[in-house]
Amino acid sequence: MKRRLLLVSNSTLHGGGYLDHCQQHICDFFGKDVKRVLFVPYALHDRDAYTKTARNKFKTLGYEVDSIHEAADPVAAVGGAEAIFIGGGNTFRLLKSLYDNKVVTEIRRRVMEQDGIPYMGSSAGTNVATISINTTNDMPIVYPPSFSAIGLVPFNINPHYLDPDPHSRHMGETREQRITQYHEEPDTQSVLGLREGSMLLVEGNKATLLGSTKARLFSRCPTLV
Amino acid sequence: MKRRLLLVSNSTLHGGGYLDHCQQHICDFFGKDVKRVLFVPYALHDRDAYTKTARNKFKTLGYEVDSIHEAADPVAAVGGAEAIFIGGGNTFRLLKSLYDNKVVTEIRRRVMEQDGIPYMGSSAGTNVATISINTTNDMPIVYPPSFSAIGLVPFNINPHYLDPDPHSRHMGETREQRITQYHEEPDTQSVLGLREGSMLLVEGNKATLLGSTKARLFSRCPTLV
Numbered sequence A, B: 001m002k003r004r005l006l007l008v009s010n011s012t013l014h015g016g017g018y019l020d021h022c023q024q025h026i027c028d029f030f031g032k033d034v035k036r037v038l039f040v041p042y043a044l045h046d047r048d049a050y051t052k053t054a055r056n057k058f059k060t061l062g063y064e065v066d067s068i069h070e071a072a073d074p075v076a077a078v079g080g081a082e083a084i085f086i087g088g089g090n091t092f093r094l095l096k097s098l099y100d101n102k103v104v105t106e107i108r109r110r111v112m113e114q115d116g117i118p119y120m121g122s123s124a125g126t127n128v129a130t131i132s133i134n135t136t137n138d139m140p141i142v143y144p145p146s147f148s149a150i151g152l153v154p155f156n157i158n159p160h161y162l163d164p165d166p167h168s169r170h171m172g173e174t175r176e177q178r179i180t181q182y183h184e185e186p187d188t189q190s191v192l193g194l195r196e197g198s199m200l201l202v203e204g205n206k207a208t209l210l211g212s213t214k215a216r217l218f219s220r221c222p223t224l225v
Helices: A020-030 A047-061 A074-079 A091-100 A104-112 A175-184 B020-030 B047-061 B074-079 B091-100 B104-112 B175-184
Strands: A004-008 A036-040 A064-067 A084-086 A119-122 A156-161 A191-195 A198-203 A206-211 A215-218 B004-008 B036-040 B064-067 B084-086 B119-122 B156-161 B191-195 B198-203 B206-211 B215-218
Touching: A004 A020, A020 A047, A020 A119, A020 A198, A020 A206, A036 A047, A047 A064, A074 A104, A084 A104, A091 A104, A156 A175, A175 A191, A175 A215, A191 A198, B004 B020, B020 B047, B020 B119, B020 B198, B020 B206, B036 B047, B047 B064, B074 B104, B084 B104, B091 B104, B156 B175, B175 B191, B175 B215, B191 B198
Parallel strands: A004 A119, A036 A064, A036 A084, A084 A119, A156 A191, B004 B119, B036 B064, B036 B084, B084 B119, B156 B191
Antiparallel strands: A004 A198, A191 A215, A198 A206, B004 B198, B191 B215, B198 B206
């Protein structure tokens, strides 16, 4: 399997502009062969504005952007894409739209096939690339037909991972406690807590952590439950 | 309609013990007629330990606790209850268990009927009392058959509401941004952002905000979308 994925924790890092912190990695990832990237803006409500933002940024990196929401046939757009980028926003809205537009299977096929296309995801776009959206941080604003996602990797990711703050007076669960609750459930997967500023490069069966902030891996204890 | 609800934002306030910050309100709410409270521990994995915590606390307030998970027939337990308390934890796990045990309709019936029983919820137990769990903060660790909840009030609540922190360097969405995303969707309801330390007392058609931290009401702009 030759899959190539760039799974970014966050689209914007504090103090920088959209995708600034990972722009060199984006260029290295798509390289010189890719000319056009198919953008999926489903995670935000204003798809036109979102596409404009992505298009402007990718233009500065030397890539043209086609948006799936501008295509007459979304499945055909995936079928003919050279590369794909799914942007961040609300993960529930994103996954529901992917199902509504019937592109979940087609994206998986195009990325996982022989000589598959490169897939970049950011935040919610990283969540939907994994086995399920069970470890998103987002609010469940809409009800998708399933929490199963595109499944390009056999584990889960928690983007924007935040370490517990020992000085916090807020009593809502920490991210660590929430992931522990996930692992109390049967048949759950490992979770990579990807801090803002980090990204995971997947090439075939090899995964490389990029960026400066590292990540935290949560494995389910087999004797738990 | 004579419904009586006490919807608490959080079970524990920083620096205090379990339900300490609202114990006087709990006594005022259940009063002297109620002797036994039916506890629903579905939101946490260890139901026995959770029941022990609730039982010990309520004993100090003068109430006996029966747990629904110790009853042979959960629907019959709701049918015969004098009062009900649904505790916090993970909202998705809680709502799924309420559906799995077929008690959603029976709880609604018992609370909303003539001379209905008092309902207390905390955190996740407050979320499931509303029209839907679309505005929970929890991680979607399991997939419930619907996000529709018990529907004791015709709006949504965001428990543990957090005001935006102007000094934060974290780029994940603020609570305000998440609720705005919810309101971008069609047919969505008003959301009461209930800060930790606050609770809502509902008596018939009258709602009174209790506690010291107040709340923030988010209404959907009719011209939005």
